[in-house]
Amino acid sequence: MLEQHAAKLADIDAITNGFAELGYICSKSIATAIFIAGNLEKPILVEGPAGVGKTELANTMAAFMDLPMIRLQCYEGLDEAKALYEWRYAKQLLYTQILRDKIGEVLGGAETLAASMDKLHQHSDLFFSEQFVAPRPILQAMREEGGSILLIDEIDKADHEFEAFLLEVLSEFQVSIPELGTIKAKQKPFVFLTSNNTRELSDALKRRCLHLYVPFPEAKLEQQILRARVPDLTDALMQQLVAFVQGVRELDLKKHPSVSETLDWARALMLLNASELDGDLVRQTLNVILKFEEDITVVDRQALELVRMSEKAVRR
Amino acid sequence: MDGGAAPGEIDKTIVNFIRVVRGADVRVSVAETLDAVAVVNFVGWEDREILKQGLGLAVAKTPEEKTRFNACFDAFFAAVADNDDHDEDEDRPDGPVETDDKLAQMLLDADQSELMVAMEEAATEVGIENIKFFTQRGLYTQRIMRQMGLEGLDAAIREAQAGEGSGQGQGQGEGGDPSGQGGGEAATLEAARARLFEATRDLVEKRLSLYGSETSRDLREGRLRRSRLGNLDRRDQEEMRRLVAKIAKRLAALHSRKPKRRNRGTLDLRRTMRRNYANDGIMFDLEWKRKKIAKPKVMAICDVSGSVATVARFLLQFLYALHDILNDVRSFAFSGKLIETSDFFKRHDVDTAVDHVMNAVGYMPTDYGHSFENFRELGFLDDLDKRTTVVILGDGRTNNTEPRADILKEIHERSKRILWLNPEPPPLWGTGDSEILRYRPYCHMHREVNTLAHLERFVNELVHVVKASS
Numbered sequence: 033m034l035e036q037h038a039a040k041l042a043d044i045d046a047i048t049n050g051f052a053e054l055g056y057i058c059s060k061s062i063a064t065a066i067f068i069a070g071n072l073e074k075p076i077l078v079e080g081p082a083g084v085g086k087t088e089l090a091n092t093m094a095a096f097m098d099l100p101m102i103r104l105q106c107y108e109g110l111d112e113a114k115a116l117y118e119w120r121y122a123k124q125l126l127y128t129q130i131l132r133d134k135i136g137e138v139l140g141g142a143e144t145l146a147a148s149m150d151k152l153h154q155h156s157d158l159f160f161s162e163q164f165v166a167p168r169p170i171l172q173a174m175r176e177e178g179g180s181i182l183l184i185d186e187i188d189k190a191d192h193e194f195e196a197f198l199l200e201v202l203s204e205f206q207v208s209i210p211e212l213g214t215i216k217a218k219q220k221p222f223v224f225l226t227s228n229n230t231r232e233l234s235d236a237l238k239r240r241c242l243h244l245y246v247p248f249p250e251a252k253l254e255q256q257i258l259r260a261r262v263p264d265l266t267d268a269l270m271q272q273l274v275a276f277v278q279g280v281r282e283l284d285l286k287k288h289p290s291v292s293e294t295l296d297w298a299r300a301l302m303l304l305n306a307s308e309l310d311g312d313l314v315r316q317t318l319n320v321i322l323k324f325e326e327d328i329t330v331v332d333r334q335a336l337e338l339v340r341m342s343e344k345a346v347r348r
Numbered sequence: 349m350d351g352g353a354a355p356g357e358i359d360k361t362i363v364n365f366i367r368v369v370r371g372a373d374v375r376v377s378v379a380e381t382l383d384a385v386a387v388v389n390f391v392g393w394e395d396r397e398i399l400k401q402g403l404g405l406a407v408a409k410t411p412e413e414k415t416r417f418n419a420c421f422d423a424f425f426a427a428v429a430d431n432d433d434h435d436e437d438e439d440r441p442d443g444p445v446e447t448d449d450k451l452a453q454m455l456l457d458a459d460q461s462e463l464m465v466a467m468e469e470a471a472t473e474v475g476i477e478n479i480k481f482f483t484q485r486g487l488y489t490q491r492i493m494r495q496m497g498l499e500g501l502d503a504a505i506r507e508a509q510a511g512e513g514s515g516q517g518q519g520q521g522e523g524g525d526p527s528g529q530g531g532g533e534a535a536t537l538e539a540a541r542a543r544l545f546e547a548t549r550d551l552v553e554k555r556l557s558l559y560g561s562e563t564s565r566d567l568r569e570g571r572l573r574r575s576r577l578g579n580l581d582r583r584d585q586e587e588m589r590r591l592v593a594k595i596a597k598r599l600a601a602l603h604s605r606k607p608k609r610r611n612r613g614t615l616d617l618r619r620t621m622r623r624n625y626a627n628d629g630i631m632f633d634l635e636w637k638r639k640k641i642a643k644p645k646v647m648a649i650c651d652v653s654g655s656v657a658t659v660a661r662f663l664l665q666f667l668y669a670l671h672d673i674l675n676d677v678r679s680f681a682f683s684g685k686l687i688e689t690s691d692f693f694k695r696h697d698v699d700t701a702v703d704h705v706m707n708a709v710g711y712m713p714t715d716y717g718h719s720f721e722n723f724r725e726l727g728f729l730d731d732l733d734k735r736t737t738v739v740i741l742g743d744g745r746t747n748n749t750e751p752r753a754d755i756l757k758e759i760h761e762r763s764k765r766i767l768w769l770n771p772e773p774p775p776l777w778g779t780g781d782s783e784i785l786r787y788r789p790y791c792h793m794h795r796e797v798n799t800l801a802h803l804e805r806f807v808n809e810l811v812h813v814v815k816a817s818s
Binding site: 044060061064065068069071072074076077079113119121124125128129132232235238239240242243244245247 | 375377379380383386387390391397398401402404405406408409410411414597600617618621625628629
């Protein structure tokens with residue numbers, strides 16, 4: 033690890049504060065995870081419900097460390113040609129064309145077939161050489177001189193086979209290209225993997241990573257996040273809002289509102305010039321935090337009760 | 349780090365801790381143990397909160413594991429806390445002769461923390477981390493107390509008793525409180541010895557719950573796996589359900605490499621290029637991305653009458669827990685009549701679904717013939733094809749009704765294979781009203797299945813066969 037990076041990761045409070053300045057309020061467990069993973073140079077697998085800021089964590093880390101961020105969005109069917117490297121086929125074809133034109137000069141009037149083959153072997157094989165490799169995100173991250181942040185987003189969306197490609201990258205920070213050999217990272221990148229847990233990841237992958245679970249934030253932390261992200265919000269409304277959302281998360285819903293939904297809602301309420309929550313306002317804007325019709329019906333029925341509860345939270 | 353002890357010492361604590369964590373059903377590999385050691389070396393032992401977070405990152409890899417890990421951490425480090433910050437070499441040079449007096453002195457001083465430290469040390473010395481069964485409690489309690497110098501204490505008590513001799517009556521009259529100052533030295537020591545015993549026993553019990561959980565769980569699970577499903581206690585049902593879920597999860601992970609669904613019908617440029625270098629780069633032979641179409645089907649037909657019901661319950665739990673791999677599972681249940689139960693499993697989780705099934709057709713007298721007729725009348729025969737594996741679970745006891753083996757023959761002709769699972773042991777096959785011998789010619793496999801171990805093996809093979817042949 034480079035010295036300037038080590039200095040930034042020297043202690044947990046520095047990380048917490050640095051992230052806070054960049055508008056990312058992290059809990060102690062997140063800061064500890066960054067601290068340990070950064071210093072031990074281990075990849076970190078971040079799991080948790082959608083919208084709790086997993087991707088944002090990597091973005092903030094990039095800003096905090098002042099490193100380029102290389103992102104690989106996973107999807108079904110992603111393969112190594114799109115993630116690791118690909119050959120520049122067009123260029124390779126051109127090369128063979130050129131070679132055909134120049135072949136006479138290269139062989140330089142060799143008489144026999146054996147002699148011309150000997151001559152040909154003396155030339156380096158450019159066909160599969162680094163000039164013809166088109167780097168994809170992972171190889172790109174390996175090549176960054178000053179280190180980088182590599183975000184492998186939603187790894188659970190990729191196929192099982194793809195996980196196997198990643199194993200070498202995650203444990204050795206290197207990529208093997210059969211024609212070229214092994215390319216080692218110039219500077220070990222900080223690797224983040226995120227997962228929404230739509231499927232169980234393989235043990236082999238998990239074994240190579242530190243595992244951070246980011247749950248929905250507690251009320252206090254969520255208030256801090258709101259204060260950092262929507263600074264114009266009044267304290268009373270903010271407390272009420274957080275209490276309401278926390279109450280909604282207790283209910284039995286298809287999809288619980290996440291931090292990103294809370295933020296959207298706060299911004300929406302700002303636009304509506306609301307100063308406090310009431311039953312009508314909640315009913316009209318519920319669709320900002322809930323994405324399923326059934327969920328909206330469930331919460332709608334209990335809206336008044338939740339509002340009353342959130343008012344109590346403010347008075348306290 | 350600056351905990352002061354030698355590196356080997358740290359490793360032992362961590363290794364013991366990992367064992368405890370494994371005992372709580374958190375899977376920890378060797379690589380993860382090394383990570384844990386790296387974390388400890390990096391953050392040190394001082395800040396418990398950070399240590400907990402850090403070890404949690406390295407060791408527990410699902411939310412459930414994190415919860416169990418946290419509980420383990422609290423229990424473990426509460427137990428070794430007293431042992432931790434203290435320097436071991438201090439007491440080492442003291443021979444056992446001096447310790448005799450020391451223990452008595454310690455007890456008399458009632459210096460609780462020093463006593464605890466000594467006890468922890470003795471416990472480590474006798475290898476308390478090897479305790480496995482509750483029957484070993486007495487043994488370890490004795491060993492620890494002896495290690496702490498019990499013999500010396502006993503000698504001191506005898507001495508005091510002899511020395512007091514005549515003065516005893518005097519002491520009694522004065523106090524009346526045997527453990528108090530006035531009770532004479534012998535009585536005080538006696539009381540202290542009793543307290544020591546209690547404290548040691550407490551310690552041993554705590555450690556047993558920490559270290560023994562792994563072994564006793566293994567024992568219990570082993571027993572459950574081998575015992576007849578029909579004979580299960582109500583009490584064990586819950587545990588059993590958990591165990592089935594665990595095994596099913598493992599099987600699912602084992603078989604979960606599913607073929608890619610996309611990537612078909614598009615040009616495989618890479619391979620086309622490779623192949624056509626020989627043609628001067630002119631795309632002559634085209635390569636297409638390919639994919640095998642795998643559509644294995646499994647139909648499970650379960651007898652849910654009396655004795656077979658428990659086995660049916662767990663078989664269904666298995667099959668539906670594996671729905672990711674066996675993507676086309678249909679299930680039917682019968683006793684007096686037959687119904688399709690696939691819907692129950694689509695709409696509810698496995699447990700509720702099984703209850704629904706049992707309520708609908710369970711616990712009635714079996715009629716195989718009628719049930720097979722139902723199967724045909726409801727048109728399920730037409731759904732069979734050469735990719736379908738039919739699993740039938742039943743004892744073949746028809747209550748002397750017509751067995752209708754001809755319908756089974758029809759199923760046999762239309763499907764890929766029929767696998768018959770029989771909860772009865774082989775000697776009973778064909779006895780009494782069992783018509784199994786008439787069914788057997790149409791089955792590709794007929795096997796005794798009545799323990800969880802049998803079921804596990806069967807499901808494992810089923811997945812293999814179904815996947816390999818598709």
